[in-house]
Structures are given as C-alpha cells and as structure tokens.
Amino acid sequence: MKPIYEPKGKAKEYGDLAINIYTGCPHRCYYCFAPNVLHRDKEKFHSVIEPRANIVEEVKRQIEREGITGKLIHLCFTCDPYPLGYDSTPTREIIKVIKESGNNVQILTKNGYDALRDFDLLDENDLFGVTYTGYPEDEFRTFPAAERCADAPLSRLKALKIAKDKGIKTWVSCEPVICENDIIELIQFADYIDFWKIGKMNHYPSDINWKEFGIRAERFLKTRRRNYYIKDSLREEMNK
Secondary structure, eight states: OOOOBOOOGGGGGTOSEEEOOBSOOTTOBTTOOHHHHHTOOHHHHHHOOOBOTTHHHHHHHHHHHHTOOSOEEEEOSSSOSSOTTSOOHHHHHHHHHHHHTTOEEEEEESOHHHHGGGGGGOOTTSEEEEEOOOOOGGGTTSOOTTBTTSOOHHHHHHHHHHHHHTTOEEEEEEOSOSOHHHHHHHHHHOTTOOEEEEOOOOSSOOOOOHHHHHHHHHHHHHHTTOOEEEOHHHHHHHTO
16 A cells, blocks of 8 residues: 555645545535545445554555655545544654654644644644635534534634644635635634635535636735635636
C-alpha cells in the first residue's frame, strides 16, 4: 500500500500530496462525493469508520523508501482526519511521522474541537483549516443540516482562532458554498484566517447564481486584502 499519493482533478487544487487515513466518515454531509469516488456503499461509508490497515506504519515506510521530505501533505480528501465521535489517535501518529521526516501538514476538518489536541505538533510551516460552507444563523452553534453529524460551525471557527494565536497558519475551504451571504460576512470579519479557497457546488443542484456570487466574493476578498484562491469550476462561471 502507498498511502501517500498525488491528487488529481479538482483535488489537485488543494495540494501536491495527500493521505486518506480512515475508511469512511461519520459526518453524513449530503453533498459528500467520497462514496461515489471510492465505489463504496453510502451507508457503509458513513457508518464503518476505521483507520486503514497499518496506516501509520505504511506512511512511515513510504516516506523512508521514497525519501519524501520538504513536502506539504494534505489530510484528508475522502475522509476527515478527525471523525467526530471516533478515536483520532492514528491522525496524531501520522502527523508525528510527517513532521519528524522533514515534511509539513495541511489539515482540513469539520471537527475543530478534537483537532485542538494536536496543535502542539504544528508550527508556522503547517496549515490548519476547516470546511465552512456557509450556514443559517440558527445552525451556527449546532449540527448544521447539510453536515448533520459534523462539529458545529462556531466550534470550527474557534479552532481557527486558537491555531492562529499559536502561530499556526490557518485556512478555510468554502466549498461547496451553500449559504453565500454567510460566506461574504465571514470574508469581511475573519481576520484570523490566513488563506481562503472558494468553490461552487459541483455534484448537487443549487439555486445560487455562481457568476454573481463569485464576482461578489472576489470583490470583498480583494477589498479586505485576503490571500485567496478561486477554484477552477467557480472561476469558469465567473468568466461566462
């Protein structure tokens, strides 16, 4: 097994190398693409969450065998590195292996609370990020309808603030965007986020006018002098 791989397609816009640690994800986001990509039964994907066999040892072997160093390795694409309600010790052990080998991590999670435990392993060369799709006000402090078993959006933003205070670089993935006005508000006020990635809904229907949203979001990103990247699929809509 070679757990470290080079992402392709839309995933390539997030990083050069990546690791998927777990067999599934319990967060049950309605827009989740992973079961289709992995050709897995959707219910099984969301209910059977285990670390892949010997994942920590296999990551260490591959790094040593291929001499991987000086890379930024993304955690994770087809799962969450901090599956809510499950033991994420394998994630911590993999971060240790990555850091000890002279590499760095780029974390993306919907579980800010559990991620706090591992901030002692990160430094200014790592990136800690959360997914933030935009949420109605009544869902901000609880389980959001679109991600009904993930951590609350407020908890994720609090984790970003703590990471920033500890000198860790922070980022947010606003993809897919569900509530566009909330994203615009976040852009205006979240000075603790170092880098933004904005993308559209690609696999499910949406009534958002992507051209108008993309242009509006970029205007605020520029006005607030945010460091950002517009995903290709959204940029294509903006250029129509």
